[in-house]
Amino acid sequence: MPNQAGPSSGEQAKQHALARLRQAILHGEMAPAQRLVENELAEQFGVTRASIRAALIDLEALGLVERIRNRGSRVRVVTVEEAVAITECRMVLEGLCAAKAAVAASDEQLSELVDLGTAMEKAVKEGEPVTYSDLNHELHARIREFSGQRTALELLERLNAQLVRHRFQLALRPGRPQQSLSEHLAMIEAIGARDPQAAETAVRAHLTSVIDALRD
16 A cells, blocks of 8 residues: 555545545455554555544444554454344345346346356356455446445445455355355346346345355
8 A cells, every 4th residue: 555645634635544544444455453553554645643533433434443442443353243244234235226226227237247147157167266256246236336226335335345354255265156156147147037026036045145154
């Protein structure tokens, strides 16, 4: 995370620090439980300590950072049980998005989902779990986008941000990509058939499988 030139204080500086910290956490550059030292981060990003503190407060509200009394801030650790609870909420919201996408998506957008499914099959066949994980994330994001359900999209972005570590751990588990591939292809097929009920059912089946895998 190289230092980037920009305003050192004020709202722009806070937003700069917020964006960089959020990216680092979501991309796994900052590990769960890693301490976030305000002075070090202020120097790294070229902003004031006050800007860093304000950014950390926003990240706490997003569920990505936790502030510990008399000990400062750290990247929040999401337990397995929390991950399960978050996924249960995702099940409802993503099921809604899939049902909406089955009705609202254009033919071009449906073709994009099919192409993603083909790329996921290729990644599994060639033994590329990280690529598969990225495509998995992209597929879910596209379904949310194509649904046109902006409220669900915003809620899911916040929920999914807290699951980054668990998502990568599942992707790297032997046999997991092969298992989830068929579930994702079923989602694509149901949306492509413009069957809202089947699309929602397919998403719920997939996320039930995710919950079972998290608990293993």
